Amino acid sequence: MMAKYTLPVGPQHPALKEPESFWFKVEGEVIVDVDIRLGYNHRGIEKACESRNYIQCLYLIERICGICSHSHTTAFAQCVEEIAGLEIPARAKYIRVIVGELERLHSHLLWLGVAGHEIGFDTLFMYSWRDREAVLDLLELITGNRVNYAINTIGGVRRDIDGPKREQILSQLDLLADRAKFYADLVTTDSTCLARLENVAKFSAEQARAFGTVGPTARASGIDLDVRRDDPYAAYGEMPFKVIISDRGDLLGRAIVRLEEIGESIKILKYALQNLPDGPLTVKAPRKVPAGEAVSRYEAPRGEDIHYVRADGSDHPERVKVRAPTMANIYAIGESMKGSYVADIPIIIASIDPCFSCTDRMIKIVRQESGEARTMTWEELRQYGIRWYQQ
Amino acid sequence: MSFAEQQQSDLSRKDILADLCAQFPDEVSGAVSTRPGRAWAEVSKEALHRVVEFLLGCDDKAYLSTITAVDAQEEFQVLYHFWAGGTEVTLRVKLDHNNPVVPTIMDLAPGANFYEREIHDLMGIEVTGRGELKRLIVTDDWPEGNHPLRKDWKGLPGGEDDG
Numbered sequence: 001m002m003a004k005y006t007l008p009v010g011p012q013h014p015a016l017k018e019p020e021s022f023w024f025k026v027e028g029e030v031i032v033d034v035d036i037r038l039g040y041n042h043r044g045i046e047k048a049c050e051s052r053n054y055i056q057c058l059y060l061i062e063r064i065c066g067i068c069s070h071s072h073t074t075a076f077a078q079c080v081e082e083i084a085g086l087e088i089p090a091r092a093k094y095i096r097v098i099v100g101e102l103e104r105l106h107s108h109l110l111w112l113g114v115a116g117h118e119i120g121f122d123t124l125f126m127y128s129w130r131d132r133e134a135v136l137d138l139l140e141l142i143t144g145n146r147v148n149y150a151i152n153t154i155g156g157v158r159r160d161i162d163g164p165k166r167e168q169i170l171s172q173l174d175l176l177a178d179r180a181k182f183y184a185d186l187v188t189t190d191s192t193c194l195a196r197l198e199n200v201a202k203f204s205a206e207q208a209r210a211f212g213t214v215g216p217t218a219r220a221s222g223i224d225l226d227v228r229r230d231d232p233y234a235a236y237g238e239m240p241f242k243v244i245i246s247d248r249g250d251l252l253g254r255a256i257v258r259l260e261e262i263g264e265s266i267k268i269l270k271y272a273l274q275n276l277p278d279g280p281l282t283v284k285a286p287r288k289v290p291a292g293e294a295v296s297r298y299e300a301p302r303g304e305d306i307h308y309v310r311a312d313g314s315d316h317p318e319r320v321k322v323r324a325p326t327m328a329n330i331y332a333i334g335e336s337m338k339g340s341y342v343a344d345i346p347i348i349i350a351s352i353d354p355c356f357s358c359t360d361r362m363i364k365i366v367r368q369e370s371g372e373a374r375t376m377t378w379e380e381l382r383q384y385g386i387r388w389y390q391q
Numbered sequence: 392m393s394f395a396e397q398q399q400s401d402l403s404r405k406d407i408l409a410d411l412c413a414q415f416p417d418e419v420s421g422a423v424s425t426r427p428g429r430a431w432a433e434v435s436k437e438a439l440h441r442v443v444e445f446l447l448g449c450d451d452k453a454y455l456s457t458i459t460a461v462d463a464q465e466e467f468q469v470l471y472h473f474w475a476g477g478t479e480v481t482l483r484v485k486l487d488h489n490n491p492v493v494p495t496i497m498d499l500a501p502g503a504n505f506y507e508r509e510i511h512d513l514m515g516i517e518v519t520g521r522g523e524l525k526r527l528i529v530t531d532d533w534p535e536g537n538h539p540l541r542k543d544w545k546g547l548p549g550g551e552d553d554g
Contacts (some may be wrong), residue, residue, distance in 0.1 A: 037526075037527065038505070038527050038528055039512075039526075039527060039528035039529060039530070042528050042529075044539060046513075046540065047539055047540055082425075082426070209451075209452075209454055210500065210501050210502065211501055211502040212454045212455050212456065212500065212502030212503075213502075223452075224452070225452060225474075230474075230477065231428050231474075231477075231479065294425070294429075295429065295472055295479050295481055297456070297474075297479060304456065304474075306456050306457055306472060308459045308470065308472070310461060318461075319459075319461050319462075321457075321459040323456065323457035323506075327457070327505065328456075328457070328502065330505075331502060331504060331505050332502070
């Protein structure tokens with residue numbers, strides 16, 4: 001029998017937006033078990049919110065994630081607005097949708113680039129990140145920032161989209177739609193993509209449901225869930241789009257779902273920009289929020305983002321709870337890795353949607369019986385995966 | 392029919408709260424719907440398992456969204472958020488402040504694993520029936536009995552006071 005190895009990956013990890021630690025038990029090349037540790041990036045934001053007023057909380061919550069900051073602030077603002085009984089103006093709802101969908105475009109294009117990089121397809125990475133720049137320019141045009149847009153406030157949005165801006169955004173959308181179609185064709189026909197994505201880390205609908213998987217990860221396993229359609233918030237009840245489902249359950253399915261969602265996001269953006277209602281941007285929000293509680297759900301690029309806020313009548317919340325989509329997906333993805341190869345670790349972890357912010361990329365391979373250790377950087381592991389598939 | 396109307400008619404929203412109260416007349420109390428798509432109910436920890444089983448079985452899309460623990464000073468509350476029957480249903484379990492213990496629901500919803508470990512680490516809620524609650528969020532050398540989200544927690548003993 002082959003000796004069992006434990007292969008620690010992380011906690012400092014380039015493929016996820018939070019540092020996390022995976023301990024893989026491997027038999028030869030095959031992963032037989034995985035243990036996950038979180039918390040390396042736990043900043044105590046929920047606790048910190050309890051000592052800040054609602055507007056300060058909003059700016060803190062903007063910084064939970066550098067990629068889906070709008071998702072978090074919208075989910076939080078919706079909670080507070082529900083407790084305070086505020087109905088935000090129609091124009092503000094539309095602007096929240098527009099920024100939310102642009103955020104989804106940039107997040108999905110970012111994901112595609114990272115996925116391409118992990119499988120050794122760096123041309124794809126450079127193409128998709130070039131196109132992502134167009135989206136970031138539009139976000140900067142609307143909000144003044146490429147990331148952490150700060151468009152939301154309690155009771156509405158802080159900046160308007162005027163006529164010239166609207167035209168400028170619309171003029172870019174056709175280009176992006178073409179590019180999304182090009183990538184969708186490429187990923188489903190290119191031999192490199194198929195070799196690395198098809199039938200890897202399969203995850204059935206039953207598993208996805210049992211583990212509470214959300215977003216594109218769930219939809220790629222045939223689960224028909226999308227908060228925007230099932231529990232409409234902002235102006236999504238009026239937006240024309242269809243929920244993209246794939247029953248493949250593998251990495252290719254997750255890629256197809258995300259790439260086709262780009263097309264749907266563009267449909268939403270066009271509709272919202274062409275039908276942007278007139279009117280004010282905010283309603284006046286009270287500084288002190290009456291006692292009460294609310295749960296708010298938001299379809300972030302990675303899946304359902306859920307916030308719970310409990311107010312006690314003062315100007316700061318009594319409790320804020322945030323469950324980001326990665327928390328729902330990470331445990332499931334660990335389970336889906338069992339039976340996969342070591343060479344697939346980078347792309348499987350990347351498949352639930354990564355971030356490129358981490359810099360420390362150490363992988364340590366420890367031989368259990370002797371304690372003898374070998375250290376690989378993330379780059380070496382990535383190269384190892386690419387070489388392994390070239391053999 | 393406009394697209395918006397079509398979207399609305401596609402919302403398959405059952406009156407899950409009425410079903411819940413009919414099924415568990417003695418176990419469920421304080422059932423209230425704050426708006427369409429939001430329902431709240433209180434259950435005892437003894438009945439929790441049965442009620443969760445019912446909720447997860449009520450349609451083929453039902454799943455556990457997350458678990459929230461709240462320190463309400465006089466008591467702890469554990470909130471189980473489910474998406475079930477087209478509604479976000481929150482089950483509230485009230486616990487003694489001196490002895491906060493809930494039974495696990497991991498056998499019904501395996502995804503509860505991390506959420507139960509999270510409320511144990513941060514709020515000190517014991518979860519029974521699932522074996523060891525391994526640390527998930529706090530570090531391995533984190534001192535016992537320190538649960539940061541509790542209202543009376545003022546920082547680690549001997550730690551820096553940031554004023």
